Amino acid sequence: MKYCDKCKISINTNNNYCPLCQQVLEGEQNKGVIEKYPEYVSINRKIYPLTKRIILFVTIVSIIILLIINLATFNGKWWSLIPIGSTFYFWVLISVGVFSKQNIAFKLAFLTSLLIGLLVLIDQATLQEGWSYNYIMPLLLFTCNLAISGIILIKRIDYRDYILYLLTIVILSLVPIILLFVKVISEPWPAIMAFALAVSILLFIIFFFPKSIKDEIKKRFHA
Amino acid sequence: MNKESSYDTWFRLDNSGKIFPEVSNHRETNVFRVAVSLTEVIDKDLLQLAVDAILARYPMFKVKLKKGLFWSYFDYNSKPFHVEELKHYVCGEINPKKNNGYLFRVMYRNQDIVIEMFHSLADGAGVIMLLKAITYEYLVLTGKDIKPDNLVPTKNQRPSMEEYEDANSKFYDRKNRKHVPEQRAYRIKGTPLAEDLTGLISGNMSTQAMINLARENGLTLTEYFAALMMYTIYVTQIQYRGHIKSNQAPVKIFVPVNLRKHFPSNTLRNFSNFVKSNLVMTKDDITFEELKILVKEQFEKGMTKSELIRKMSENVAFEKNVFLRFTPYILKKYALKIGYNMLGMKLNTMSLTNIGKVDFPESMEPYVVDVTAAVYAGKYNTLNCSVISFRDRLKVTFTRSIVETTIEREFFRHFTNLGFDIEVESNYVEEY
Missing domain, CATH: 3.30.559.10 (Chloramphenicol acetyltransferase-like domain)
Incomplete structure (x- = not known):
């Protein structure tokens, strides 16, 4: 036990000064005391790795160059938005798809929706042939549905966390069939395919997991 | 369940x-x-x-x-x-x-x-x-x-x-939920510590001696500590500097109140409210005696049932507000964040948490040496204090996000000058 005669306090430590007034403590220099609190080890704050910084730099420079060229040769079309959008998607794909610790169903649902949005935009910005919503949208939704339900069937343990994202994609799969009815889509079979799978999955959940779907909705939507 | x-x-x-x-x-x-x-x-x-x-x-x-x-x-x-x-x-x-x-x-x-x-x-x-x-x-x-x-x-x-x-x-009262606007509190100044450091200094005292001391002054232990805390802040930070703009904000000691002692509930979740002492300390001659009377008065006023229910209902009413309830979470998140940054965070100078006496069963007591409590110290509450006791060992723990230890020093010296023994523990962050 050491003693500070200024603060008149005693303290059990290996340190030589008083924590209150920084004055030298009295008492024998006993080095065998186990400190009550562990020593400071700096928590290094995360610094971007060099690769990430290089890619980020190249991305930003490319975007600036693209915009400048687009503006310098402006003919009424914002074509630079297509490569810029794609670059943006690349970043989301890497950060959400690869590095984030979100669950896989969220990643699939989110990236699929974003990709559909991007492709529809590209389609609209170019020749407006309608390939994006005739083929890409229903087929991507179909694949995503298949992937999420496949993962849920294989990794049964966490299906409660996944079910909401599956439901989102199932509901999104109804969009192509609606577009078919309002005659935006001209090619019926991909839309019907996506719709058929979505309805089957929905019925499967309702028949076999009625409680978990009710619980999940109750949890997520309580106000 | x-x-x-x-x-x-x-x-x-x-x-x-x-x-x-x-x-x-x-x-x-x-x-x-x-x-x-x-x-x-x-x-x-x-x-x-x-x-x-x-x-x-x-x-x-x-x-x-x-x-x-x-x-x-x-x-x-x-x-x-x-x-x-x-x-x-x-x-x-x-x-x-x-x-x-x-x-x-x-x-x-x-x-x-x-x-x-x-x-x-x-x-x-x-x-x-x-x-x-x-x-x-x-x-x-x-x-x-x-x-x-x-x-x-x-x-x-x-x-x-x-x-x-x-x-x-459960105890929310629709009729008693008036919002009382509050002034921004004085903030304890100091040199900030590195972001991953929090200083911690505890003092161990005798519980009985402290309770006796508070009783001699006609106060509870928490009231005595709160009054002393205000006085220490005043002496070390504000006295003779009342003309400085930032010193004209009121010093407010935030003391959480365990509502389980006031309302019948055994919940393990959050069920606490607060009382606050509140004083603009620009005068040059505030004495400790004055502050003891002030804190006692303010705490007694804040601890009445209707005042506790009012503070509780004010919060619950906010949560039950139909507009807020049905705002999607993403927007609500930002609303809460902005609201708290503007109002909540800056309303206290420091918090003084008295957890009280921890009772272990008699058969367990021989195996327990002492208990400690501490709360975080952040950007606005740069110094916080918590008090906890086990048998005759009362532990007052200060946590701080600043380098200076003047308030702790004056606080503990007050007791050593009165002749009480204090054993200090520290995590010694000053070295770094």
């Missing part, structure tokens, strides 16, 4: 808990700590077993935070909980990504078991219950012959629904 915790288990956040997830970050962590020192060195594996057993008994701690459309909620956490070795950082941010989504930590070092908890999950009284339960279970596993004596919940008891209730909304 007469069933094992499982995937069906989920909880709404309680009224006070709703704000913390949105306003916490690595600087304002809203984390607090309780620790117990035992007579023997802690065995990591046995501690892990004890925690696992208790988590099975307390489903409300075995949760992770998830986002819903309107509010976030606690969902059953199926991942394992791991005890850790105590690191230097006091009340650091609890990062769900690093510990399987849990909102609290259990750590060990030498003879100490330390629990750090995110305020959303429980308040001081709740976490003391958890600490007692884990300590009891741990001591049983090391082969001690101890009995719970109805003071410690054990793993064999069934969880009761009462433990999970949001008591705030």
Whole structure:
């Protein structure tokens, strides 16, 4: 036990000064005391790795160059938005798809929706042939549905966390069939395919997991 | 709830808990700590077993935070909980990504078991219950012959629904919910410590001597400490500097009140409110005697039932507001964040938490040396204080995010000058 005669306090430590007034403590220099609190080890704050910084730099420079060229040769079309959008998607794909610790169903649902949005935009910005919503949208939704339900069937343990994202994609799969009815889509079979799978999955959940779907909705939507 | 915790288990956040997830970050962590020192060195594996057993008994701690459309909620956490070795950082941010989504930590070092908890999950009284339960279970596993004596919940008891209730909304009164606007409080100044450092200084005193001292002055222990805290802040920071603009804000000591003592509830979740002392200290001749009278008066006024209900209802009314309730979570998050940054965070100079006496069963007492409590110190509350006692050992712990220790020094010197013995503990951050 050491003693500070200024603060008149005693303290059990290996340190030589008083924590209150920084004055030298009295008492024998006993080095065998186990400190009550562990020593400071700096928590290094995360610094971007060099690769990430290089890619980020190249991305930003490319975007600036693209915009400048687009503006310098402006003919009424914002074509630079297509490569810029794609670059943006690349970043989301890497950060959400690869590095984030979100669950896989969220990643699939989110990236699929974003990709559909991007492709529809590209389609609209170019020749407006309608390939994006005739083929890409229903087929991507179909694949995503298949992937999420496949993962849920294989990794049964966490299906409660996944079910909401599956439901989102199932509901999104109804969009192509609606577009078919309002005659935006001209090619019926991909839309019907996506719709058929979505309805089957929905019925499967309702028949076999009625409680978990009710619980999940109750949890997520309580106000 | 007469069933094992499982995937069906989920909880709404309680009224006070709703704000913390949105306003916490690595600087304002809203984390607090309780620790117990035992007579023997802690065995990591046995501690892990004890925690696992208790988590099975307390489903409300075995949760992770998830986002819903309107509010976030606690969902059953199926991942394992791991005890850790105590690191230097006091009340650091609890990062769900690093510990399987849990909102609290259990750590060990030498003879100490330390629990750090995110305020959303429980308040001081709740976490003391958890600490007692884990300590009891741990001591049983090391082969001690101890009995719970109805003071410690054990793993064999069934969880009761009462433990999970949001008591705030139970005692909420629609008619008594007037909002009283508050002025921004004085902020203790100092040189900031590095971001990953929190200074901690505790003083151990005699509980009985302190209670006697407070009684001689006609005050409770908390009132005495709060008055002394105001006086120390005044002497070290404001006296003769009242003409400076920033010193003209009122000094406000925020003292949490455990509402379980005022209202019949046994909830383990947040059920506390506060009283505040409040004084603009620009005069040059404020005395300690004056402050004792002021604090006593203000605390008595703040502790009346109707005032406690008013403060409680003010918060609950905010949560029950139809517009806010049906605002999607993403927008609500920012609304809460902005509101708290503008109002909540800057209304206190410091917080003084008195957890009170921790009662262990008689058969357990020989194995317990002392208990410690601490709260985080952030950007606005640069100095916080918590008080806890076990038998005749009262521990006052200051945590700070600034280098200066003048307030602690004057606080403890007040007692040593009166002739009391104080043993100090520190985590010695000044060196770095």
